[in-house]
Amino acid sequence: MKTANSIIFPSPQFAVLSETQLQDLHLAALEVLRRTGIRFHHQQALDMLKEAGAFVSDGNLVKFPARLVEDAVASPPGRIVMCDRDGEPAMFLEGTKVYFGTGSDCLNFIPPKVGGEEGGAGEHREFTQADLINGYRLCDALPNIHFVMSIGIPSDAVPALIYDVQMSLMLEHTTKPIVFVTDDKASCQRAIDMAAAVAGGYEALTEQQHILLYSEPSSPLQQSETAVDKLLLMAEYQLPVVHSPGPLMGGTAPITMASGLVMSLAEILSALVVHQLKQPGAPFVFGAGLHHMDMGAAQICYASPEFQLTKAAIAELGRWYGLPTWGYAGCSDAKVMDEQAALEAMLSVLMAKLSGANLIHDVGYMESGLTTSYEMIVLTDELVAMTDHIMKGIEVSDDTLMLDELDKVGPGGHFLDTEQTLKRFRDFWFPGLLDRKRRPQWLEAGATTLGQRLSARVKEIIKEHQPRPLDPDKKQKVQEILAQADG
Helix, strand or coil: CCCCCCEECCCCCCCCCCHHHHHHHHHHHHHHHHHHCEEECCHHHHHHHHHHCCEEECCCEEECCHHHHHHHHCCCCCCEEEECCCCCEEEEECCCCCEEEECCCECEEECCCCCCCCCCCCCCEEECHHHHHHHHHHHHHCCCCCEECCCECECCCCHHHHHHHHHHHHHHHCCCCEEECCCCHHHHHHHHHHHHHHHCCHHHHHHHCCEEEEECCCCCCEECHHHHHHHHHHHHHCCCEEECCCCEECCCECCCHHHHHHHHHHHHHHHHHHHHHHCCCCCEEECCCCEEEECCCCEECCCCHHHHHHHHHHHHHHHHHCCCEEEECCCCCCCCCCHHHHHHHHHHHHHHHHHCCCEEEEECEEHHHCEEEHHHHHHHHHHHHHHHHHCCCCEECHHHHCHHHHHHHCCCCCCCCCHHHHHHHHHCCCCCCCCCCCHHHHHHCCCCCHHHHHHHHHHHHHHHCCCCCCCHHHHHHHHHHHHHHHC
16 A cells, blocks of 8 residues: 655646647648638738748638648747736736736626615616726736726717727736737727736736737738737737637537637637737737537627637647637626526636636626626635635645544544644635534524625725725826826
C-alpha cells in the first residue's frame, strides 16, 4: 500500500475534445480558409493579405494558404497581464486562470426589488447613465467580479456618443480592468485616447494593458470594414483585442457543434492573420460565442447544454493554440432573477471554472442578453467564491491525512475542540448570501429568500461603496475628449 508524501490531488478538470479532435478541427478550419475563404470588406486588409501571399478573387474573397495561418498563430503572446486603473497587475490571462466580468450594451434593466417584493415581472425599463454608474460601482465593490464591461446602453445619452459615455463612466467609477465596445474606428480611437489620458500616456497604456476591445466578425465567413478598422487600430497600439464570432447554429452557422466550431475557427484565424500582419506580436485573445437557435422560441440560448459544450471546446482550442481565452458565465435565458436564473448561473459558472477560459464575460445577462440584473451580478460573485473552493480539489498528503489526530481521538471520541479543527475550520467556504440556518433561526432572522437578500445587498453596496476617485486632472482630460466628440 502506497502512502502519500505531500501529494496534492489535482484540481477538477473538464475536457470535451481529445488531442485528435483538436487537430481535426484545426485542419478542417484550414481547409475552409483554403477552399471557401473569407470575404473581407476592408481594402487595407485585402492589400496586406495579398502582399503576404493570400489569394484574393471576386473583389474581396480571400483564400489562405496554411502557412499564413500557422505563422499568425505563432506570433502573438501566450499570456496577457491586464492592470487596473492605477497600473497594478489585476488579471493574468494565461493557462486556466479564470476571471469574471459583466457583459455589454443590454437594452433593458431590471432595478433591484423594493422591500419584500417577490416574483412577477417587476419593473423593466431602459438604462440611464445613473444606472450604469451604479453598476460600475457595484462591480468595483465585488471581489469576484474582476473586470467591467459596459453593461447597458444609456437611453439618456446622445446616440452618437453612447460608447464614449460608457467609456468615460467606466474610467471614472471603477478601478478594475475594462473590456470595451465601440461602433466604429473613431469611437475606438477616442476610447484609447481616454484610457491613455488616465494611464499617463499611450506608452503607459500599452505597458499597463488596462483596456481590451471586444469586436466580432460578421458570420458566416465575413469581416466587416468597421470590425477590421478597430482590429487594426488595436494592433497598432499593441493593445489586447478579442475578435469573437457570435453565430447561431441553425441560423448563421451550420447546425452541428463540430461544423459551427470549424466556421468560428476560420473566422477567428482569418482575423488573427490580418491582426498580426499589421503588428506582429500584438496581443490577441481567442474566443467565440457559438450558440444555437431554439427553433421553438426563435431565440438565442445562453444557458443550453450545447452552449456549455461549445464554450468549453473554444477554451480548449484557445489553449491548444497557446492563446489567452474568452468565455461566458453568469448569464441566463430567464426574464427575472428567479429559480431558473439561479440554476443557469450556477451551471455556467461551474462550467467556466472547469473549462478554464481566462476572461469570462456576460455576468448579469438575463433574457438571452437583452436585459441586465444587478442581483444576477451579486449572485454570480457568490457562485464564483463557491466554485473557487471546488477547484481547490482535495489535498491528499501526510499533513491532511491526519493519522495522529485519528489515533489521538480514537473510537467514540469527537473532533470539535481539537487543535487541528480550530486551526482549519475556516478553510471551508462560508456563504455570504446563501442561508444554512435551521428554520427557527431563519424565521427569527426575517425569513428572507435569496432574491430578497440579493436585492438588499445590491442596494447596500450602491449606497455605501465609493470607488477610489479618479484624479481630477485625468477626469478633466477624459471630459475634454468626450466634449470634442460631442462637437
